[in-house]
Amino acid sequence: MKVKLQEDVLKDQNLSANFNREHFNTSKTLVVNMMSSPGAGKTxxxxxxxxxLVDQYTVAVIEGDLATDRDAERLRALGVQTVQINTVGGCHLDARMIAKKIPEFDLEEIDILFIENIGNLVCPSGYDLGQHxxxxxxSVPEGNDKIPKYPVMFRRTDMTIxxxxDLLPYVPFDLEEAESDLQFINPSAKFQALSAKTGEGLDRWITWLKEAYQQCTKQ
Ligand SMILES: Nc1nc2c(ncn2[C@@H]2O[C@H](COP(=O)(O)OP(=O)(O)OP(=O)(O)O)[C@@H](O)[C@H]2O)c(=O)[nH]1
Ligand SMILES: [Mg+2]
Known part of the structure; x- marks a missing residue:
């Protein structure tokens, strides 16, 4: 009975993820699911x-948090449509939650949709939201050991940022070691180091997003 219930839930999740993906592909909206532990700097x-991006692209965000719309407010202040999901204790977003929010967007008008997942280095990795x-x-203060210690997250991602x-002079963190740890568990994943605070390295991330958008609109 328990196995059957789990199978049904998974089937439902897969259906919702495929439903979302179909919508995103039809509207040619690039969708990027951002995951990290709390405070790594997603927002x-x-x-x-x-x-x-806003000069060239129409951007929107789905913002996931256990409680409050504080992050959503930060993003709305930039003039982008941001829809909040509060999971009220849930440790990840799932495809059904995203599917329920799709009608709030005019996807045809949106070039890039970011999903900020719940701050958690474990649960969000297991859920396909229908993203590209x-x-x-x-983040550097979290320490070098996180990639090998939380492989489920880093194995299932297309890129690790x-x-x-900017904190490298003050906090021990070996970028080369992190890159080789990532290479070991996920050889096809991209690796980018940056500072959201100073802007160092942001250009490579923006270039990657623009290329991903082009790919997405060609499909
Ligand atoms: N020094 C430094 N601080 C940063 C950087 N990026 C973010 N921060 C700080 O890190 C803290 C957390 O940043 P957020 O962007 O709120 O992190 P988050 O991942 O969205 O957090 P949750 O939504 O709670 O999971 C804030 O005090 C930011 O100012 C950075 O590149 N350098
Ligand atoms: Mg945040």
Whole structure:
């Protein structure tokens, strides 16, 4: 009975993820699912990313948090449509939650939709939201050991961003070791180091997003 219930839930999740993907592909909206532990800098990176994209692209955000719409308010202040999901204790977003929010967007008008997942280095990795890319953000103060210690997250992502490199002079973190740890568990994943605060390295991330958008509109 328990196995049957789990199978049904998974089937439902897959159906919702495919439903979302179909909508995103039809409207040619690039969708990027941003994941990290709490405080790694997802919202800050999104703020700085949006500032660099809004001249050329229509951007929107689905913002996931257990409670409050504080992050959503930060992004709305930049003039982008941001829809909040509060999971009230849930440790990840799932495809059904995203599907329920799709009608709130005019997807045909949106070039890039970011999904900020719940701050958590474990649960969000297991859920397909129908996104085109999964991006993990790890920040320098969290330490070098996180990639090997939380492989489920880093194995399932298309890119790992190391954020807060402005703190490298003060906090022990070996970028080369992190890159080789990532290479070992996920050889096809991209690796980018940047500082959302100073802007160092943001250009490579923006270039990647623009290329991903072009790919998405060609499909
Ligand atoms: N030094 C430094 N601080 C940063 C950087 N990026 C973000 N921060 C700071 O890190 C803290 C957390 O940043 P957020 O962007 O709120 O992190 P988050 O991942 O969205 O957090 P949750 O939504 O709670 O999971 C804030 O105080 C930011 O100012 C960075 O590149 N360098
Ligand atoms: Mg945030």
């Amino acid at each position: 800050t990176l999104l703020e700085e990313t949006i500032k660099l 890319y999964k991006v993990a953000v790890l 190391i954020n807060k490199i």
